[in-house]
Amino acid sequence: MNASGEPSTTAPPAVGSGGDAALVARLAARDSAALREVISQHGGVLHRIAYRMTGDAHEAEDIVQEAMLRLWDHAPKIAARHPVGSQAAGALKLGGWLQRVVTNLAIDRLRRARRLSGEEVPDAEDEAPLADALIESGERDRSARALIAALPERQRAAIVLTYYEELSNAAAAEALDMNIKAFESLLLRARTALRKAFADGAEGGSA
Amino acid sequence: MSVDDIIPGSPLARALDGYPVPGLSPDFADRIVGAAEARPASLPDLRRPAPVRGWRLGRRVMVGAACFGALATAAAATGVLERFDIPVPSAEKVWASITGKETPEVVAPVAAQPTQAAATTIAPVTIDGPIDTPEELGEAFRRIDEVRQGRSEVRRQVIDQRIDKAIERRRAAGLPVPDAEQEARLRQRIDEAQARRQQLAxxxxxxxxxxxxxxxxxGEALTREDVLRPLAEDARALQRRERLERLRRMTPAERRAALRQLPPEQRRALIEEYRALRNQQSDPASPDAEAAAEATAPAVQTAPADE
Structure with missing residues (x-):
């Protein structure tokens, strides 16, 4: 179970040893059914990561789509490096590869948006009619989103990967292309910043 | 779970949990598959595939070793290492140390020993002031004779060394060398020619x-220039003789071309002298023939005394 109450799909799907390699081999052979299989296996997780990183559903879908197309393009090379039946095939983790791509793409887009706007990306304004329930949930939603959005990109990615997607520190470090010690340091700073922002928000609300 | 983990159920966790994610669009997978199928095939790599890490490192090591070797070779060849007292073994010694075989001692060609003659510096004759008494003139002649004596000694040593070097060179090249008797005859002939030249001088x-x-x-006072003035006529004659000797060694065509390049006056004088020399050589009984033969002999040409 993940933080949003959805069933966690972070756990590797039920594929045998070298299952990812076989899938990639089919992708390399331009099998679109294999691509659909990959989307059904990893699309949800990747979308959640991208959405919580960017706070924008359309942006998140774009990121996931780009990651999937990159996989489609790189499949021949990945398949060549991890031939089915070899020892290298067992070491291939397609989910990890895709998470790394999505995380990097999200960080890139956040940085690009900040460079263009010169400040934090503004939250999308909700123009839907507000019922009381919607008001309450929307405020809660905005509160959580604001807490995450206040973090720098890499700290945000650390929280999203470890808290929301319940990745181990090692897997999250791999997704961020960091060594484990550096990632743990980053995660500590992210949690500290999150607590401070939450405490500040609580004091502001009670004042 | 570590101390700094976000504890489930805590206010912070409850706040974070309120961040629902909208679902993917219903046609999300179709859009991606459509985009993938419409995507043109990726271009082949422009660059060669990156070599594996091990070989990349090995190549760097090899390039570094090659550069070091080139620098070390250049340093050894230019003698930089010897300047820092780093011994550089010869290739033969290195090969012998590898194979364990004794290499035949290479007999180095006889190096030109720094000759004593060359090292001997003959102090020039110094004459201060005018010479106006027979005693002073006698003293000047005595000093000049000392210098001349030293100079002829030097010439003799130079001749000996040249003969020795020529014999060594022929021996190293495997050419026949004169035996002791022939060598003695050669030296004697040269000595005789030298003596005749010395006598004329x-x-x-x-x-x-x-x-x-x-x-x-x-009662006339002589200056240093009067006493040490070179025999100009003798010097000119020697030059002409050397030039004649060079001409004699040329082929007729070369000789004609060389003569054509000379000024007419010099050319006529040279031709006259050449004819006279040829006539003298054709009459070996005449005393001038000996002098002419001496002039064209391949002995060391001695310069006229600087008197």
Whole structure:
């Protein structure tokens, strides 16, 4: 179970040893059914990561789509490096590869948006009619989103990967292309910043 | 769970949990598959595939070793290492140390020993002030004779060394070398030619000295330039003889071309002298023939005394 109450799909799907390699081999052979299989296996997780990183559903879908197309393009090379039946095939983790791509793409887009706007990306304004329930949930939603959005990109990615997607520190470090010690340091700073922002928000609300 | 983990159920966790994610669009997978199928095939790599890490490192090591070797070779060749007292073994020694075989000692060609003759510096004759008494003139002649004596000694040593070097060179090249008797005959012939040359020079010097002595006795003061003046006529004659010798060694066509390049006056004088020399050589009984033969002999040409 993940933080949003959805069933966690972070756990590797039920594929045998070298299952990812076989899938990639089919992708390399331009099998679109294999691509659909990959989307059904990893699309949800990747979308959640991208959405919580960017706070924008359309942006998140774009990121996931780009990651999937990159996989489609790189499949021949990945398949060549991890031939089915070899020892290298067992070491291939397609989910990890895709998470790394999505995380990097999200960080890139956040940085690009900040460079263009010169400040934090503004939250999308909700123009839907507000019922009381919607008001309450929307405020809660905005509160959580604001807490995450206040973090720098890499700290945000650390929280999203470890808290929301319940990745181990090692897997999250791999997704961020960091060594484990550096990632743990980053995660500590992210949690500290999150607590401070939450405490500040609580004091502001009670004042 | 570590101390700094976000504890489930805590206010912070509850706040974070309120961040629902909208679902993917219903046609999300179709859009991606459509985009993938419409995507053109990726272009082949422009660059060669990156080599594996191990070989990349090995190549760097090899390039570094090659550079070091080139620098070390250049340093050894230019003698930089020897300047820092780093011994550089020869290739033969290195090969012998590898194979364990004794290499035949290579007999180095006889190096030109720094000759004593060359090292001997003959102090030039110094004459200060005018010479106006027979005693002073005699003293000047004595000093000049010392220098001439030293110079002829030097010439003799140079001749000996040249003969030795020529024999060594022929021996190293595997050419026949003269035996002791032939060598002695050669040396004797050269000595005789030298003696004749010396005698001629002595006669000329004697004539000049008598002339200078007469001038001093008549009260005329001689300067340093008068005493040490070179025999200009002798010098010119020697030059002509050398030039004749060069011409004699040329082919007729080369000789004609060389003569054509000379000024007409010099050309005529040279031709006259050449004819005279040829006539003298054709009459070996005449005393001038000996002098001519001496002039064209391949002995060391001695410069006229600087008197």
């Amino acid at each position: 002595d006669e000329r010097v004697q004539l000049r000295r008598e002339e200078m002595a007469r001038k001093v006795e008549s």
